[in-house]
Amino acid sequence: VRPWEPSPPLSGASYSAVELSGDATRVFMLDQRLLPAEERYLVLDDAALVADAIRDMVVRGAPAIGIAAAYGMALAAGAARALSPADFRGAMEVAGARLVATRPTAVNLAWAVGRCLEVVGTSADHAGDERALAIARLARQIHSDDVAACKTMGRIGAELLAGVGAVLTHCNAGALATGGYGTALGVIRAAAARDRSLRIYAGETRPYLQGARLTAWELARDGLDVTVVTDGMTAHCMQGGRIQAVVVGADRIARSGDVANKIGTYAIACLARQHRIPFYVAAPWSTVDLATPSGSAICIEERAPIELTHFGDRRIIPEGVNVYNPAFDVTPAELITAIITERGAFAPHDVAQGAKAAAGGGARHDA
Amino acid sequence: VRPWEPSPPLSGASYSAVELSGDATRVFMLDQRLLPAEERYLVLDDAALVADAIRDMVVRGAPAIGIAAAYGMALAAGAARALSPADFRGAMEVAGARLVATRPTAVNLAWAVGRCLEVVGTSADHAGDERALAIARLARQIHSDDVAACKTMGRIGAELLAGVGAVLTHCNAGALATGGYGTALGVIRAAAARDRSLRIYAGETRPYLQGARLTAWELARDGLDVTVVTDGMTAHCMQGGRIQAVVVGADRIARSGDVANKIGTYAIACLARQHRIPFYVAAPWSTVDLATPSGSAICIEERAPIELTHFGDRRIIPEGVNVYNPAFDVTPAELITAIITERGAFAPHDVAQGAKAAAGGGARHDA
Numbered sequence: 024v025r026p027w028e029p030s031p032p033l034s035g036a037s038y039s040a041v042e043l044s045g046d047a048t049r050v051f052m053l054d055q056r057l058l059p060a061e062e063r064y065l066v067l068d069d070a071a072l073v074a075d076a077i078r079d080m081v082v083r084g085a086p087a088i089g090i091a092a093a094y095g096m097a098l099a100a101g102a103a104r105a106l107s108p109a110d111f112r113g114a115m116e117v118a119g120a121r122l123v124a125t126r127p128t129a130v131n132l133a134w135a136v137g138r139c140l141e142v143v144g145t146s147a148d149h150a151g152d153e154r155a156l157a158i159a160r161l162a163r164q165i166h167s168d169d170v171a172a173c174k175t176m177g178r179i180g181a182e183l184l185a186g187v188g189a190v191l192t193h194c195n196a197g198a199l200a201t202g203g204y205g206t207a208l209g210v211i212r213a214a215a216a217r218d219r220s221l222r223i224y225a226g227e228t229r230p231y232l233q234g235a236r237l238t239a240w241e242l243a244r245d246g247l248d249v250t251v252v253t254d255g256m257t258a259h260c261m262q263g264g265r266i267q268a269v270v271v272g273a274d275r276i277a278r279s280g281d282v283a284n285k286i287g288t289y290a291i292a293c294l295a296r297q298h299r300i301p302f303y304v305a306a307p308w309s310t311v312d313l314a315t316p317s318g319s320a321i322c323i324e325e326r327a328p329i330e331l332t333h334f335g336d337r338r339i340i341p342e343g344v345n346v347y348n349p350a351f352d353v354t355p356a357e358l359i360t361a362i363i364t365e366r367g368a369f370a371p372h373d374v375a376q377g378a379k380a381a382a383g384g385g386a387r388h389d390a
Numbered sequence: 391v392r393p394w395e396p397s398p399p400l401s402g403a404s405y406s407a408v409e410l411s412g413d414a415t416r417v418f419m420l421d422q423r424l425l426p427a428e429e430r431y432l433v434l435d436d437a438a439l440v441a442d443a444i445r446d447m448v449v450r451g452a453p454a455i456g457i458a459a460a461y462g463m464a465l466a467a468g469a470a471r472a473l474s475p476a477d478f479r480g481a482m483e484v485a486g487a488r489l490v491a492t493r494p495t496a497v498n499l500a501w502a503v504g505r506c507l508e509v510v511g512t513s514a515d516h517a518g519d520e521r522a523l524a525i526a527r528l529a530r531q532i533h534s535d536d537v538a539a540c541k542t543m544g545r546i547g548a549e550l551l552a553g554v555g556a557v558l559t560h561c562n563a564g565a566l567a568t569g570g571y572g573t574a575l576g577v578i579r580a581a582a583a584r585d586r587s588l589r590i591y592a593g594e595t596r597p598y599l600q601g602a603r604l605t606a607w608e609l610a611r612d613g614l615d616v617t618v619v620t621d622g623m624t625a626h627c628m629q630g631g632r633i634q635a636v637v638v639g640a641d642r643i644a645r646s647g648d649v650a651n652k653i654g655t656y657a658i659a660c661l662a663r664q665h666r667i668p669f670y671v672a673a674p675w676s677t678v679d680l681a682t683p684s685g686s687a688i689c690i691e692e693r694a695p696i697e698l699t700h701f702g703d704r705r706i707i708p709e710g711v712n713v714y715n716p717a718f719d720v721t722p723a724e725l726i727t728a729i730i731t732e733r734g735a736f737a738p739h740d741v742a743q744g745a746k747a748a749a750g751g752g753a754r755h756d757a
Contacts, residue, residue, distance in 0.1 A: 059708035224714075227698065229596060229620035232706055235698070239711040250712035251698060253596035255621040255654025259719035262656060287622025289629060293664050294657060331594065331602070331618060334701050339599055341426035344606040345617035347591075352626035 026051045026064050033166045034203030038062065038244075040087040043094045043166075047101055047159035050094045054081050055199055059240040070099035070118040077132075078125040080231070084200020085274045086169050086307055089131030092122040093162035096139035100158035104151035111154060115143045127322045128283055128351045130275040130312040135165055169202035172307040172365035173209040180210030180270065180305055180363045181217055187267040189222035190214070191257060194285035195237035196272025196305065206305040207270040208241060210363060215247050223249045224266055226257055228287060230330040230348065254287050261298040269295045273306035273362075280356030280371025281318030282306075286349055292358040301360040308364045308377055318353035326350045393418045393431050400533045401570030405429065407454040410461045410533075414468055414526035417461045421448050422566060426607040437466035437485040444499075445492040447598070451567020452641040453536050453674055456498030459489040460529035463506035467525035471518035478521060482510045495650055495691045495718045497642040497679040502532055536569035539674040539732035540576040547577030547637065547672055547730045548584055554634040556589035557581070558624060561652035562604035563639025563672065573672040574637040575608060577730060582614050590616045591633055593624055595654060597697040597715065621654050628665040636662045640673035640729075647723030647738025648685030649673075653716055659725040668727040671738075675731045680742055685720035693717045 025032070026049075032039040042051045050067040056079075057063055065081060067073050073095030076082060082091050099118035103111050119136040126132060139158055146157045184190060190211060194200075197208030204212065215221045223242055227235035235251050242249040252260060260266050269291055275283040282288070282304050295302040315321060328346035332338060340346060356371035366377040392399070399406040409418045417434040423446075424430055432448060434440050440462030443449060449458050466485035470478050486503040493499060506525055513524045551557060557578060561567075564575035571579065582588045590609055594602035602618050609616040619627060627633050636658055642650040649655070649671050662669040682688060695713035699705060707713060723738035733744040 060705060226622075227596065227707075229594065229622055235707045240708045243708050243711050248712070250714050251707050252714050253621065253653070253698065255593075255596055255657055256714065256716065256719075258657035258660055259653060259716060260714070262719070286620070286626060290622055290625030290657065290661060293625055294660055297660050297664065331620065335704060337702060338427065340594075340602045340618050341607045341610050344610050345615070347617050347619050347623065347627070349623065349626060352623075352629070 024062060026066060033163065033170060034198060035170055036198050036203055038198070039203065040082050040084070040199050040201070041091045041094060043097060043159065043162060047097050047155065050091070050098060052076055052082050052091065053199070055083060055237060056081060058236050068098065069102070070095040071121060073098065074121045074125050077122065083233070084195060085129035085131045085272070085310055086201040086206065087199065088126060088129050089135035089309060090166045090169060090202050092132050093135040093139055093165045095122050096136060097155070097159040097162045100155040104155045108147040112143055112147045115140060126324060128274045128324045131309045134309050138165065166202045169307055170204055173201050173204035173206055175365040176206055176305050176307070176363050177204065177209035177213030179368050180303065181213035183303060183361065183363070183368065184210065184214040184268055187214070187221065189224060189266050190268045190270055191224040191226065191260070191266045191291065192238060192269070193226045193234060193271045193288055193291055194228045195233040197238055197241045199237050199241060200272060206272040206307065208238065210270050210303070210305045212245065221248070223247055224257070224260060225249055225251050226254050226287065226291070227251055228285060229254055233285070257291055258294045261294055261300060266300060268301050268303065270303045270305055273304050273310050274351055275315065275321050276304070276306060276311045276362060276374060277315040277317045277321060278313045278375050279317040280359060280362065280374045282354045282359060282362070283318065283321045283323070283351045284354065286352050289352040289354045292354040296358050302358060303361055303363055304359055305363040308366050311364065311374060311377060313375055313378060318355060321353055323352070324350040391429060393433060400530065400537060401565060402537055403565050403570055405565070406570065407449050407451070407566045407568070408458045408461060410464060410526065410529060414464050414522065417458070417465060419443055419449050419458065420566070422450060422604060423448060425603050435465065436469070437462040438488060440465065441488045441492050444489065450600070451562060452496035452498045452639070452677055453568040453573065454566065455493060455496050456502035456676060457533045457536060457569050459499050460502040460506055460532045462489050463503060464526040464529045467522040471522045475514040479510060479514045482507060493691060494689045495641050498676045501676050505532065533569045536674055537571055540568050540571035540573055542732040543573055543672050543674070543730050544571065544576035544580030546735050547670065548580035550670060550728065550730070550735065551577065551581040551635055554581070554588065556591060556633050557635045557637055558591040558593065558627070558633045558658065559605060559636070560593045560601060560638045560655055560658055561595045562600040562608070564605055564608045566604050566608060567639060573639045573674065575605065577637050577670070577672045579612065588615070590614055591624070591627060592616055592618050593621050593654065593658070594618055595652060596621055600652070624658055625661045628661055628667060633667060635668050635670065637670045637672055640671050640677050641718055642682065642688055643671070643673060643678045643729060643741060644682040644684045644688060645680045645742050646684040647726060647729060647741045649721045649726060649729070650685065650688045650690070650718045651721065653719050656719040656721045659721040663725050669725060670728050670730055671726055672730040675733050675744055678731065678741060678744060680745060685722060688720055690719070691717045
């Protein structure tokens, strides 16, 4: 069940969305499509297989996709170790392009591949093994940085959730969506560590059911009080006073503070506003895309109709009926109470200030 | 496939949620749990079986449940035809109580059973066959009145949808949820008959998927342009300008104009308000419960967790996780643009005026 042993997983849990083998020749990826029924790891020894797995949603969640892509680059570097500097560069660019093409919305994917290509640029003339090691080292660094960022977000976000009786989350922004610990679920974990009476509502998140299958699985494993509701029930729960705060993750945050996240997030933000409930977004700084001015510039991935028309082998929508299947939506900054990153909690319009925090030596201004 | 033949179905379509055999000894009920995969009718010869079928959601939709219950009463009257007047009354009261207990939220159920018991009260002393015939006649009248009401609602509602490019509906308030033609879908059918370019969005309606399975099936059969989206996508569709109006059905309408309907309706009403989209409720007058002062007095049925935890045989929520499964929610009158009944379209706060319309000889004041 734990193929990375005897090495410890970087996730810090007894499970991990994605890990690299000690010799950097294999990527272990938890097949999240099988959860909660089965906990099975795929063993991938080729960057193209990693790309396929990302596209097929074996792994999902913007930060985890970024880490998986970095590990894919490590495999590509290992495979190309004997090539000339020029051919090495070329092979790495091909691998990177293939990985980036798998999912268009999550910015962490392009960010992680870009960081790997920077190291390719500076190390291509080095000895083959050294070049491959440099990429593997960077990929592991991206992974452990992400876990550390989640822990910091948890600390910052838990302050904001003080006194909240029940919190709603959407999709899965947990350990399974990140290097470990989680963004939105990291905040919830940290808040629950302070107040064990915290109740958590997980929206089931159609069509892929990440809330029902993954968030419930993670939180139940931690022994937390989690209740699954359908996406259509959250307004009713808010109306009845069952929910005092919302925390979700993000796939891309524009300079304006607009946030792309799993489809259904925008609906919850509208409903939170209408019920005067704070709406928080938690995401690592790598999700902030200052090159994208606002939400309208974010490409929204449309996925195959079969995700709606079928459930397993069973057809639930009659043939000949149209289906619209956008995987993400955009929540405008004005509906967001705060964006929680490892660099601090920002009013959404001020999110770009996080760049200064980094330039100034990583100083954080926690809200 | 059409067990009522050679009699014509009262639904007016090539299918019907529920019909009574010509000799009033059998109820034919389309097993909606199998749609869209299979079109199969159950043949029920006992009122207790009709009650079981209502509880198990073979048939659903407030008006259709009311009609099914009336047909159940007809079966009970046939079975009790040889009893003394006192025993006949007793048997009918037992059958009625059993039918009413199956689903607590839809008012049409209690209304239809109540009408049958009134006829029992006035006919119990008559000859056995005559008593049974009177109940069967009333049940068929309830059925055909409902179809006529749907047609009238369609005419009234189509006026309100004039010029709308695309309309969203939720759950199934169609022929399958009524005697035939439908309430919300009746309005949509009538609007589409005037403007063949009308596009219809059907929210899939978790957990039972009535939108995906039933509304899509009905509308595709009519050759209409229907697109299924998940419940979490409707806000995104409104944000993108894809939807210009919402029409839903109702399970109970309080004197205040508050409306109980399938879970998820309240969310859509909130989102419609936020996006300045008109939100219409279409329901027969039998759904208006003037004895219920406001939405807070409406009992909201909670259904079994298995509707969320499993999909067919497959478990999608891990064991040990809580589930909350309210079947309905309440939309406050202030979020509703108009309530469309066969007695006219009313501002929600004025819905009680429909009672006067009836008292005054059925005069309608169309909006």
